[in-house]
Amino acid sequence: MSGISEDRTPFDWETRFRDGDTPWERRQLHPAASHWLAEGVLAPGLSVIVPGCGRAPEVVAFAQAGLHVTAGDVAPTALAWQRDRLDAAGLEASLVEADLTQWRPDAPVDRVYEQTFLCAIPPRLREDYERAVHAWLKPGGRLLALFMQKAERGGPPYGCSLEAMHALFPAERWAWPDDNAFTAWPHPSLSGKPELAGVLVRR
Numbered sequence: 001m002s003g004i005s006e007d008r009t010p011f012d013w014e015t016r017f018r019d020g021d022t023p024w025e026r027r028q029l030h031p032a033a034s035h036w037l038a039e040g041v042l043a044p045g046l047s048v049i050v051p052g053c054g055r056a057p058e059v060v061a062f063a064q065a066g067l068h069v070t071a072g073d074v075a076p077t078a079l080a081w082q083r084d085r086l087d088a089a090g091l092e093a094s095l096v097e098a099d100l101t102q103w104r105p106d107a108p109v110d111r112v113y114e115q116t117f118l119c120a121i122p123p124r125l126r127e128d129y130e131r132a133v134h135a136w137l138k139p140g141g142r143l144l145a146l147f148m149q150k151a152e153r154g155g156p157p158y159g160c161s162l163e164a165m166h167a168l169f170p171a172e173r174w175a176w177p178d179d180n181a182f183t184a185w186p187h188p189s190l191s192g193k194p195e196l197a198g199v200l201v202r203r
């Protein structure tokens, strides 16, 4: 484990990265990320936080696209992997080793790209995460959400039904798209569980 409290990160992510036992990895850009880049939801000059970035290629892709990227994780091996890829590409990004449910940036950002982070943390920490993401974003900033759909109990991944997400991200604090506006993207592993892609606006 890294130096972050086991109580808050009971799953040993660092060992999983060291062992290469990482079935959650897509290994290519998430189609929703490609869509948001193409549509300009993720545009050059915007600032974005990627929580629980692991070894996801979005960190390099967003930096390559001209965004100001801050990526965080508890696992130093994953962050070292990101640093190597960024250096190899001659790109800049800020990498943070922290419990992201507690961490705060120096200044609020325009976007948060949420890919298999919320479903990875123990559900008892979800309210901390909602408070964190609200604090990270500027008013009018956007949470680019990929809510993992999983009916079975337990995890990680822990299911993020839209019903549970409406309760976690309440309408007083977040403007929601219509539930029908979410796009379902099946995960290439994880038994093809779908992630629902949608954009919430921080009030």
Ligand SMILES: C[S@@+](CC[C@H](N)C(=O)[O-])C[C@H]1O[C@@H](n2cnc3c(N)ncnc32)[C@H](O)[C@@H]1O
Pocket: 008, 009, 013, 014, 024, 025, 026, 051, 052, 053, 054, 055, 056, 072, 073, 074, 075, 078, 098, 099, 100, 101, 115, 116, 117, 120, 121
């Ligand atoms: C399921 S993996 C997803 C990784 C990456 N987003 C991807 O899609 O490949 C969850 C990630 O969150 C990180 N993580 C888990 N709990 C965390 C916490 N409290 N703070 C920061 N990172 C955490 C893990 O180390 C891991 O990289």
